[in-house]
Amino acid sequence: MTALLALEGVSRRFGGLAALDTVTLSVEAGEILGLIGPNGAGKTTLINVVTGVHPATAGRVLLQGEDITRLKPYRIARKGLARTFQIVQPFPRMSVLENVAAGAVFAGAAPSLKEGLRLSREHLAFTGLAQIADKPASTLTLAQRKRLELAKGLAMNPRFLMLDEVNAGLNSSEVDEALAMIRRIAERGVTILVIEHLMKVVVSVSTRLAVLHHGALIAVGTPREVLADRGVIEAYLGEKYAARLAGARPAEGA
Amino acid sequence: MDAPKLSVTQLQAGYGDVQVLWDVTLDVKPGEMVCIVGSNGAGKTTLMRAISALVPVSAGRIAVDGADLTGATPARMVAAGVAHVPEGRRLFGAMSVRDNLLMGAYLRPDKAGIAEDLEKVYALFPRLAERQKQDAGTLSGGEQQMCAVGRGLMARPSLLMIDELSLGLAPRMVDLLADGLRRVNAEGVAVLLVEQDVMNALELADRAFVLDRGRVTLSGPAAALADDPAIREAYMGGLAG
Amino acid sequence: QDVIKVGAPLPLTGALSPEGLKQQRGYNLWAETANAAGGIKVGGKPYKVEIVYVDYASNTPRAVQVAERLITEDKANFLFAPFGSGAAKAASGVSERYGIPTIAATASSREVYDQGYKFLFGTFTPNETLIDPLTEIVSKGDPAVKRVAILARNDLLTLSLANLMQAAAKAKGLEVVMMERYAIGTMDHASAITQMRGAKPDWVFATGYINDLILIRKQMADQGVSPKVLTMIAGPAYKEFTEATGPLAENVSSASWWHPAVRYKGVDLFGTTEAFNAAFEKKYNVVPDYAEASAAAAGAILQLAIEKAGTLDPAKVRDALAAMDLVTFYGPVKFGPTGQITSLEPPVFQIQGGKPVVVFPAAVKQADFIFGK
Amino acid sequence: MIYLQVLANGLVLGGLYAAIAVGFSLVWGVLNVINLLHGSFIVLGSYVAFFAYAYFGIHPFLSAGIAGAALFALGYVVQAGLVNRVIAAPVLITLILTFGLDLILNNAMLLAFSADYRKVNLAHPLGSLELGPIFLPGDRVAAMVLAFLLTALLYRVLRDSRIGRAIIAVRMDREAAALMGVDVKRINAITFGLGAFMAGAAGALLSIIYPISPLNSSLFLGKAFVVCVLGGLGSVPGAMVGGVALGLIESFGAYWLGPEHAITLSFSILLVLLFVRPSGILGKRGYE
Amino acid sequence: MRDWLLLLLLALACSLLPLAGDNYVLRLGTIVAMYAVLAQSWNFIGGLAGYPSFATAAFFGLGAYTSAVLLSYGAPTGLAWTAAGGMACLFAALIGGAILHLKGHYFAIASLAVGEVLREVVNTTPDLTGGGMGMNLPVPKLSVAAAAQTFYFSMLALAALTTAAAIIVQRSRLGFGLRCIQQNEDAANILGVNAYGYKTAAFCLSAVFAGMAGAIYASWVHYIEPPDVFDILLAVKPLVMVLLGGIGTVFGPIIGAFLLIAFEELVWRSFLTIHAAMLGGIIVVLVLFMPNGLLALVRSGLARLRPAGPKP
Numbered sequence A: 001m002t003a004l005l006a007l008e009g010v011s012r013r014f015g016g017l018a019a020l021d022t023v024t025l026s027v028e029a030g031e032i033l034g035l036i037g038p039n040g041a042g043k044t045t046l047i048n049v050v051t052g053v054h055p056a057t058a059g060r061v062l063l064q065g066e067d068i069t070r071l072k073p074y075r076i077a078r079k080g081l082a083r084t085f086q087i088v089q090p091f092p093r094m095s096v097l098e099n100v101a102a103g104a105v106f107a108g109a110a111p112s113l114k115e116g117l118r119l120s121r122e123h124l125a126f127t128g129l130a131q132i133a134d135k136p137a138s139t140l141t142l143a144q145r146k147r148l149e150l151a152k153g154l155a156m157n158p159r160f161l162m163l164d165e166v167n168a169g170l171n172s173s174e175v176d177e178a179l180a181m182i183r184r185i186a187e188r189g190v191t192i193l194v195i196e197h198l199m200k201v202v203v204s205v206s207t208r209l210a211v212l213h214h215g216a217l218i219a220v221g222t223p224r225e226v227l228a229d230r231g232v233i234e235a236y237l238g239e240k241y242a243a244r245l246a247g248a249r250p251a252e253g254a
Numbered sequence B: 001m002d003a004p005k006l007s008v009t010q011l012q013a014g015y016g017d018v019q020v021l022w023d024v025t026l027d028v029k030p031g032e033m034v035c036i037v038g039s040n041g042a043g044k045t046t047l048m049r050a051i052s053a054l055v056p057v058s059a060g061r062i063a064v065d066g067a068d069l070t071g072a073t074p075a076r077m078v079a080a081g082v083a084h085v086p087e088g089r090r091l092f093g094a095m096s097v098r099d100n101l102l103m104g105a106y107l108r109p110d111k112a113g114i115a116e117d118l119e120k121v122y123a124l125f126p127r128l129a130e131r132q133k134q135d136a137g138t139l140s141g142g143e144q145q146m147c148a149v150g151r152g153l154m155a156r157p158s159l160l161m162i163d164e165l166s167l168g169l170a171p172r173m174v175d176l177l178a179d180g181l182r183r184v185n186a187e188g189v190a191v192l193l194v195e196q197d198v199m200n201a202l203e204l205a206d207r208a209f210v211l212d213r214g215r216v217t218l219s220g221p222a223a224a225l226a227d228d229p230a231i232r233e234a235y236m237g238g239l240a241g
Numbered sequence C: 001q002d003v004i005k006v007g008a009p010l011p012l013t014g015a016l017s018p019e020g021l022k023q024q025r026g027y028n029l030w031a032e033t034a035n036a037a038g039g040i041k042v043g044g045k046p047y048k049v050e051i052v053y054v055d056y057a058s059n060t061p062r063a064v065q066v067a068e069r070l071i072t073e074d075k076a077n078f079l080f081a082p083f084g085s086g087a088a089k090a091a092s093g094v095s096e097r098y099g100i101p102t103i104a105a106t107a108s109s110r111e112v113y114d115q116g117y118k119f120l121f122g123t124f125t126p127n128e129t130l131i132d133p134l135t136e137i138v139s140k141g142d143p144a145v146k147r148v149a150i151l152a153r154n155d156l157l158t159l160s161l162a163n164l165m166q167a168a169a170k171a172k173g174l175e176v177v178m179m180e181r182y183a184i185g186t187m188d189h190a191s192a193i194t195q196m197r198g199a200k201p202d203w204v205f206a207t208g209y210i211n212d213l214i215l216i217r218k219q220m221a222d223q224g225v226s227p228k229v230l231t232m233i234a235g236p237a238y239k240e241f242t243e244a245t246g247p248l249a250e251n252v253s254s255a256s257w258w259h260p261a262v263r264y265k266g267v268d269l270f271g272t273t274e275a276f277n278a279a280f281e282k283k284y285n286v287v288p289d290y291a292e293a294s295a296a297a298a299g300a301i302l303q304l305a306i307e308k309a310g311t312l313d314p315a316k317v318r319d320a321l322a323a324m325d326l327v328t329f330y331g332p333v334k335f336g337p338t339g340q341i342t343s344l345e346p347p348v349f350q351i352q353g354g355k356p357v358v359v360f361p362a363a364v365k366q367a368d369f370i371f372g373k
Numbered sequence D: 001m002i003y004l005q006v007l008a009n010g011l012v013l014g015g016l017y018a019a020i021a022v023g024f025s026l027v028w029g030v031l032n033v034i035n036l037l038h039g040s041f042i043v044l045g046s047y048v049a050f051f052a053y054a055y056f057g058i059h060p061f062l063s064a065g066i067a068g069a070a071l072f073a074l075g076y077v078v079q080a081g082l083v084n085r086v087i088a089a090p091v092l093i094t095l096i097l098t099f100g101l102d103l104i105l106n107n108a109m110l111l112a113f114s115a116d117y118r119k120v121n122l123a124h125p126l127g128s129l130e131l132g133p134i135f136l137p138g139d140r141v142a143a144m145v146l147a148f149l150l151t152a153l154l155y156r157v158l159r160d161s162r163i164g165r166a167i168i169a170v171r172m173d174r175e176a177a178a179l180m181g182v183d184v185k186r187i188n189a190i191t192f193g194l195g196a197f198m199a200g201a202a203g204a205l206l207s208i209i210y211p212i213s214p215l216n217s218s219l220f221l222g223k224a225f226v227v228c229v230l231g232g233l234g235s236v237p238g239a240m241v242g243g244v245a246l247g248l249i250e251s252f253g254a255y256w257l258g259p260e261h262a263i264t265l266s267f268s269i270l271l272v273l274l275f276v277r278p279s280g281i282l283g284k285r286g287y288e
Numbered sequence E: 001m002r003d004w005l006l007l008l009l010l011a012l013a014c015s016l017l018p019l020a021g022d023n024y025v026l027r028l029g030t031i032v033a034m035y036a037v038l039a040q041s042w043n044f045i046g047g048l049a050g051y052p053s054f055a056t057a058a059f060f061g062l063g064a065y066t067s068a069v070l071l072s073y074g075a076p077t078g079l080a081w082t083a084a085g086g087m088a089c090l091f092a093a094l095i096g097g098a099i100l101h102l103k104g105h106y107f108a109i110a111s112l113a114v115g116e117v118l119r120e121v122v123n124t125t126p127d128l129t130g131g132g133m134g135m136n137l138p139v140p141k142l143s144v145a146a147a148a149q150t151f152y153f154s155m156l157a158l159a160a161l162t163t164a165a166a167i168i169v170q171r172s173r174l175g176f177g178l179r180c181i182q183q184n185e186d187a188a189n190i191l192g193v194n195a196y197g198y199k200t201a202a203f204c205l206s207a208v209f210a211g212m213a214g215a216i217y218a219s220w221v222h223y224i225e226p227p228d229v230f231d232i233l234l235a236v237k238p239l240v241m242v243l244l245g246g247i248g249t250v251f252g253p254i255i256g257a258f259l260l261i262a263f264e265e266l267v268w269r270s271f272l273t274i275h276a277a278m279l280g281g282i283i284v285v286l287v288l289f290m291p292n293g294l295l296a297l298v299r300s301g302l303a304r305l306r307p308a309g310p311k312p
């Protein structure tokens, strides 16, 4: 069976800097792939490459075998690939509801504006934004905006959803709710890529983990294997966190 | 007893018609490290912005070293010794690291002192010394955060306010920054901290305030709060991660 | 008391405002003189003259709008056309439709009068009447003048003059070694002048507004271009030109539709040219130039036509204008079949000793044409 | 040989264009305000020089300083009193505001000075310098050198002084600059004032070259626009490079294609440049 | 539905103008209608998509000249007017491909430059357009009153048509997409909005009506010159009008056009040599003291009449 999404030797350069360096990685339908790595490792760039925001300078991106490397972002979106932005990108002077409706309408999930609005209400309820549906997006807090990103992505009715630090800025108990939500999305059959620096999220939700460092993949495997990897600890976790994690290990997958 | 470094009394503030802060009262003593805990949207950022005079205050009082500074300008607050490391870092992206740090010392006339403090910041964050010529916008997230904290220190503040110390930082970076902050505090700089990783924050701080929907609902020594089951339930989700 | 209203759309602000203000001075002098003399007698009854000025901000569409407003709202009996050929042409369509006699004081291009309009009259002769005497004088005066360079502003009047000049030069057997247009709003002529220097002309003919010509004159000096003959139209007739260029104005030749040195004995309210000059100098402290005189003449001519018609009826006044054949301080006045004046012989003049002196026609000549080395 | 003359023409013209544009570029790039008053500021500078020469015999090379100072004051007041009130509004709002202010200022100048063209006629002009086959207009070259010196001075101020750092900081992030203790409104006013200073000084220098009239303001403004976009916004060296580039383009364009096409050519090149390199020749990318 | 009703009422009310005023009033009415078209046109690209275009003058001039050239070759008026719109639209599609990837000020400048280049092109093709000498159009064989009414109703009809297009667009996917682009183009793209296509559509919409307005204008004044029909004010004024009336709204541009022309006329009548300054003063006061005042006033009034965009 072909993978849902496959990167074959993908590189992306910005001037002299190789933000992604010949990355080969595939994502199987139904999994939740965690992507971690130090700041500036190239995680966000990877999403940008897949969604066509910054097309790869070398290599290919395949969606179920079809080459989408050079497609325009809006075409990729209509193929069922949705993402959130790490630096959130709301439509500031539109209401939360309209923001979400845009996702439903333009990605092809809703045949009409009206239907888009109806669907959006459901997504808002699901993501817990229903009470603030009519607020302009510019007045939300950072965490709410991240949640809004998620709702917009969901409204696109994607096959594959890429989440770039949507849980940053949440405290631990808020993270718990968010985790439950991500799992429920996965249960609907959506394949998910999560980027997060909160180990709690990464460890508990990912079925597989990939680690980027200086644009290159340095480890791929189960969370347990990857987090025990010496290279990963040195480059990313630091000893203190490794220790904390080791203590918390039993909770994994709870 | 000394006048508190910062005292906020019965503060009310918000945006336009939306009131966010309700009768917030809080203080930071000289040399103390205090953290503010609260779920998102509680008004932590708004509180810091109100103290820095970026958000207008509709009622209440803000005093630094006993002097009333309610309704002052951001520049006055800096002059009074309050430096603010804002949410999202807000570095001057196309300026070099060094120039960013020098901007932190904008109001200071003492050239010699500035040079000295620059060396101190470099000693605290050796990475910044390596990158001093680089444009701040091209730094990685963690380096940017170091630069932002360093910039705050360059004002030679007696009170440093940091909003979201660890947001978006890799775990290893968080450790490095926390160590740095401890050292700064040990030299007598009072710190007011907002941090989502509540366990980490309570570990660092001497005292903590809990902000809930714009009101202070709880305060006390950090260690005590860290053991409070209600706090653990509400903000740590049972398990630290 | 009864008044005769004359509508005058003028460019009092914007790019053409210097011209608009000049015209206004001419009109005002006429109106004040006429009113001081008891107004205009129409069928024995005296009427006061009132000129209704409206600024059209140097914007032609506005000029058209103003013309309609003056006719319908302000109930103007007669109209003075807006400044220049383009705007006069556009606005005359309105007055034609309403049948309001309109005198254009500053429109010379044939195209303005070729439209078959019955109510439009103009006090400037066609452009070639400026060019032909000039080429005559120069080609007769110095056979060594052979090579002509033309630099023209890409605008209705200025371009038309340059085209006529090109044709006239060729007809006189002169060689046109350069013919360039420059865009409106050109801030630098150095390259054109470099090219001019390369073409080694004996005669440089430049057209433009006063600011263009001041700049061209200056930049010619900068690059050491000093032809035997330098002709510039239409700046040198104005005092500002000599003031701004100082010694560089010396020997610049030009032609215009009128010059204060001409001498006519008219039947109009000013009488002789000298009397007009004196009245103008008394009021404004300067010698009138052709635009100012033409504006005053437009008023005087209108007054004569009204008095002749003995009524304010527009059609009758129009007929009086069409039939007019007499002499004014401005010169003999007779309009051709298109409405454009045909009876004037425009003078050629040259700056000598810092002053414009007439070198043609012979009747009013003050000095001989001077050729450079 | 003739190309050397055309080249010289272009360089001299370019120097003047740079002088015209540098203040405009500063205000646009730093404050994000398209200052439509700029052209009228230049003309006002010319009048200061004109009257200083006419009544006190002060040479425009000296009165450039006076004109600059006067315009600085005017610019400071305009920004502090008016523009600052809407500085955070969308760019169209500030554009419209300066449009309205320009109508007022220009109209006032027309009433005060009339539209007549005047010119400073120096009693002792420098004449033409002949370098072999090349003629250089002495006063123009001197004015250009002065303009370059002033611009270099401005560049140093922006680069190396505390105020300069603050100006740049405000450009990048107003709020963060405020958190550094920068009085943002004052810095805005100073920046606008500096832009006006450069306009005034440029106007004084231009008074010996161009006929002076309030009607010229839109011409100057148009050139400033093109130069800014050519060179890159908000950068002093960018304005220099853009000015010289435009001077050369117009000069060679006029020579090769005829003067009537020079302006078309410059706009066409501008369009092409916008297409391939929107940030201008020296501008920084990613800056809107 | 309310929008349509309002439009109908407005159009009816305006059709009564010939009963109430003389030819000069009709001329003013024609000018207001013309600027309403231009403001409405600008609103498609400037208000909805948020691209500060100064190309209105270019479209207007192009339309005027296209129609004038066709008429001079004997084409019937209706055809010439329609072709002018088509030509402007085609031109917008072509030029849009080149400049719509620019943002903010850069787009503004590019769109301004487009008009300048067109003007110079016309200036330098005297054989076709008369160049700097301008161009004469056939004078319609109508009485003064009939001509005034004909052009008034033509312009009015065009304004109504443009407004109808605005209403349709505002409620369509296109309008929604344009609003998304205006607020955050990157985000819009990622949600599946074909931003480039939408922007081009908006640019073409803003061209077609402006081009036709230029064509009607040319027939109306029957003499055009490059400086008149490519006048930069033709690009600036619609923008001021939209800001006055309410950016991104359906009736804002119309209100703005009416208000600005009315202001101008009043000021112009009352102050001979300082009318420019007075107009400037009014603009300054509006911007400074009611930046949202007038705008918000009109808007909140409209909001009550009209549900904004896709609301339930």
Ligand SMILES: Nc1ncnc2c1ncn2[C@@H]1O[C@H](COP(=O)(O)OP(=O)(O)OP(=O)(O)O)[C@@H](O)[C@H]1O
Binding pocket: A014, A017, A019, A037, A038, A039, A040, A041, A042, A043, A044, A045, A046, A086, B138, B139, B140, B141, B142, B168
């Ligand atoms: N548009 C761009 N132009 C130039 N450099 C870029 C650009 N986008 C990213 N980079 C650089 O590429 C590298 C990778 O960036 P990326 O945003 O992918 O990191 P990341 O792994 O997401 O980091 P973080 O965890 O801090 O979000 C960084 O060094 C960054 O500075």
Ligand SMILES: Nc1ncnc2c1ncn2[C@@H]1O[C@H](COP(=O)(O)OP(=O)(O)OP(=O)(O)O)[C@@H](O)[C@H]1O
Binding pocket: A138, A139, A140, A141, A142, A143, A144, A169, B015, B018, B020, B038, B039, B040, B041, B042, B043, B044, B045, B046, B047
């Ligand atoms: N610019 C604004 N306009 C209107 N309301 C705002 C604005 N910024 C924030 N708010 C509102 O103020 C409230 C408090 O926001 P604030 O950013 O202070 O919260 P916070 O505690 O810092 O949250 P977080 O942990 O997510 O950063 C929220 O309800 C938010 O919607």
Ligand SMILES: [Mg+2]
Binding pocket: A043, A044, A045, A086, A164
């Ligand atoms: Mg990232």
Ligand SMILES: [Mg+2]
Binding pocket: A142, B044, B045, B046, B087
């Ligand atoms: Mg916050």
